[in-house]
Each structure stands twice: as structure tokens, then as C-alpha cells.
Amino acid sequence: AQSVSQHNHHVILSEAASLELGCNYSYGGTVNLFWYVQYPGQHLQLLLKYFSGDPLVKGIKGFEAEFIKSKFSFNLRKPSVQWSDTAEYFCAVTARRGNTGFQKLVFGTGTRLLVSP
Amino acid sequence: GAVVSQHPSRVICKSGTSVKIECRSLDFQATTMFWYRQFPKQSLMLMATSNEGSKATYEQGVEKDKFLINHASLTLSTLTVTSAHPEDSSFYICSARESWSNQPQHFGDGTRLSIL
Numbered sequence: 001a002q003s004v005s006q007h008n009h010h011v012i013l014s015e016a017a018s019l020e021l022g023c024n025y026s027y028g029g030t031v032n033l034f035w036y037v038q039y040p041g042q043h044l045q046l047l048l049k050y051f052s053g054d055p056l057v058k059g060i061k062g063f064e065a066e067f068i069k070s071k072f073s074f075n076l077r078k079p080s081v082q083w084s085d086t087a088e089y090f091c092a093v094t095a096r097r098g099n100t101g102f103q104k105l106v107f108g109t110g111t112r113l114l115v116s117p
Numbered sequence: 118g119a120v121v122s123q124h125p126s127r128v129i130c131k132s133g134t135s136v137k138i139e140c141r142s143l144d145f146q147a148t149t150m151f152w153y154r155q156f157p158k159q160s161l162m163l164m165a166t167s168n169e170g171s172k173a174t175y176e177q178g179v180e181k182d183k184f185l186i187n188h189a190s191l192t193l194s195t196l197t198v199t200s201a202h203p204e205d206s207s208f209y210i211c212s213a214r215e216s217w218s219n220q221p222q223h224f225g226d227g228t229r230l231s232i233l
Contacts, residue, residue: 044224107160
């Protein structure tokens with residue numbers, strides 16, 4: 001069964017620091033990859049997604065992620081974080097199964113990011 | 118953008134009560150809706166997938182008689198926790214997706230259920 005690992009459970013950064021959150025998945029076939037963000041008191045929102053094509057994906061609010069197939073990774077990056085980026089970040093994967101389309105979305109355990117002003 | 122409304126946001130009730138949670142897609146037609154459960158400091162765990170007009174597909178270990186799901190229209194799905202007990206206390210989140218299976222899911226705000 002597919003699984004998603006987010007190794008950083010808590011990250012604390014100062015404003016303007018660079019961010020990289022790790023995400024690894026365990027499935028060898030075709031995958032769709034997502035990063036979702038949950039700001040305090042709000043619902044999950046899509047940050048960016050990868051379906052195919054350019055492995056470097058640009059998302060909203062200056063975030064980007066790179067799909068490295070050989071490493072089964074989809075790390076999230078931002079060159080300079082802001083206080084407003086304080087949130088919980090979830091990596092998610094859905095895998096294609098033959099002709100039945102994509103399977104369910106599997107989430108990582110999340111990374112709680114705190115950006116201090 | 119696509120908006121999913123989930124109601125109520127919080128429920129506190131006595132053991133043995135049945136609780137209904139609604140999930141509505143406000144500005145798109147949701148062919149498929151999903152129900153998740155999230156325990157503290159853990160990830161979202163899929164409970165079931167419902168397609169409009171058909172029976173829900175439950176994940177292994179989820180009791181379908183305990184968690185009744187109805188998806189009667191393209192904009193509404195409901196989850197009823199029947200005869201709830203304290204161990205059913207959790208955060209329940211719904212999401213909705215338009216027709217294509219590789220489209221992103223749009224999430225509701227979640228319902229915090231507390232059973233006394």
C-alpha cells in the first residue's frame with residue numbers, strides 16, 4: 001500500500017529564512033502529488049500539485065516543490081518565509097491503478113511550521 | 118475558487134446519540150465526496166468515498182453501519198455517526214472533487230465531535 005512520510009514534524013524559522021519540507025512516498029508507479037496547507041483555524045487548502053511534465057512545480061504564495069522520481073520525493077520549498085506562512089503543511093499522494101484511475105489520496109502526518117517575526 | 122461547506126463545526130452530545138454532519142459543495146458539482154477522520158497529531162485517514170447516487174465505499178476497518186453516508190445529490194453528502202460513543206470523538210473532515218479522478222480535492226472546515 002502506498003504511504004507518505006514527512007520527516008519534519010515541527011519546524012521553527014525566523015522570517016526571511018529559507019524553507020524546505022521533506023516528503024517521501026512509497027509507490028513505484030504513476031503518481032499525482034500534492035501539498036496542502038492548513039492555516040490556524042482554517043480548512044485545508046491546495047498549495048500546489050504535480051501531475052506530469054516539468055518536475056519543478058510553482059504554487060501559490062511563492063512556494064515550489066520538486067518531484068524527484070528516483071528519490072520518491074516531493075519536497076516543498078520557499079526561499080524566504082514570512083510570519084503569515086505559519087501553518088501546518090501536508091504532503092499527499094494518489095497513485096494510478098491500471099484502468100481504474102487514481103486511488104485514494106494518502107496524506108503524510110503533517111509538518112507544523114512556526115515562523116517567528 | 119471551489120468552496121466546500123461543512124456543518125456543524127462543533128458538536129458536543131451524550132453517548133448513544135446519533136449525529137449528522139453535512140458537507141456541501143457550494144459552487145461546483147461534486148461527483149465524488151470523501152470523509153476523513155483526524156486524530157490529534159496524526160494525519161487525515163480516509164473513512165469512505167461516496168459517489169453521487171451510489172453506495173459509499175468504506176475503507177478497511179470502518180464500520181458502515183456505524184458511519185452512515187448518503188450522497189443523494191451532486192452538492193450534498195451527509196455522514197451520520199450512529200449511537201455515538203466517547204471513542205468516536207474526533208475531527209471529521211469532508212472533501213469534494215469534480216468529475217475527473219485526478220482533480221484536487223477541496224476540503225471543508227471540519228467538524229469537531231465530542232461525545233460525553
